[in-house]
Amino acid sequence: MFLTAHSIIDGYKKGIFPMAESKNNPYIYWVSPEYRGIINVQNFAISKSLRKIIKKNKFSIKINNDFLGVLQNCSELNNKRKETWINEEIVNSYLELNKLGMATSIESYLDEKLVGGLYGVQLGKIFFGESMFSKIDNASKVALVYLVAFLKEGNFNILDTQYITNHLRQFGAIEITRKEYLMLLGKNIKEDAVFPNKIKKDVLEYFI
Secondary structure, three states, X not given: OOOOHHHHHHHHHHOOEEEEOOOOOOOEEEEOOOEEEEEEHHHOOOOHHHHHHHHOOOOEEEEOOOHHHHHHHHOOOOOOOOOOOOOHHHHHHHHHHHHOOOEEEEEEEEOOXXXXXXXXXXXXXXXXXXXXXXXXXXXXXXXXXXXXXXXXXXXXXXXXXXXXXXXXXXXXXXXXXXXXXXXXXXXXXXXXXXXXOOOOOOHHHHHO
C-alpha cells in the first residue's frame, strides 16, 4: 500500500499506525498492538533530577525548526540502533503531515546544534508520539517535558506512546488493552484541541 499523509490519519482514527520492516525496505505494514502505551497528560510525572536539569536551561527548545532533521536523526543507524522502522516513504509522508500542520517536532539544541528531539501527530485531543532521539544525555527527556507542557497548554488529554518501556514508565506511562485504547480513541478523537505555537509560562509551572 502506498503511504500518504491522509492514509496515516485514517489509520490513526482506526487505532493503527504504519511501520517499515527496515530503513531500506519499501514495504509498509500497519500495527495494532494488543497492548498500547499511553500517558494521561494530567498524570505526567517529572523526577527531581530532571527538574534540576530543566532549571539549568542547558538546552534551547524549539518547535518545528527542523522537522526533517528530527526525522533523519530518529531513523539514523548507529551503535545503539542497528535497524529502524522509519524508511523513506514514512519520512516523506510525515513531512507532508508537518506541512499540513498536523505533525509537530519538539527539538533540543545545544550551542545551536540539534542534539535531541521527538515528533508526532496531533489529532483530536490525542498526540500520537512516533519517535525520539538523543545525542546527549537528557536531551530527548527535556524535549518530552516541553511536549507535554504544549499539550497541557493546548488542552490535550492523551499522549499515545504506542508501546511502553521502562523509560516511559518513569513519566507516568501505563499500558492498556486494545479494546480500552479504542474506547479512549473514540472519545478523544472527536473532541477539538489545537497545538499551540508557544507555551505561556515557564515549563515547570505546568507540573506543579
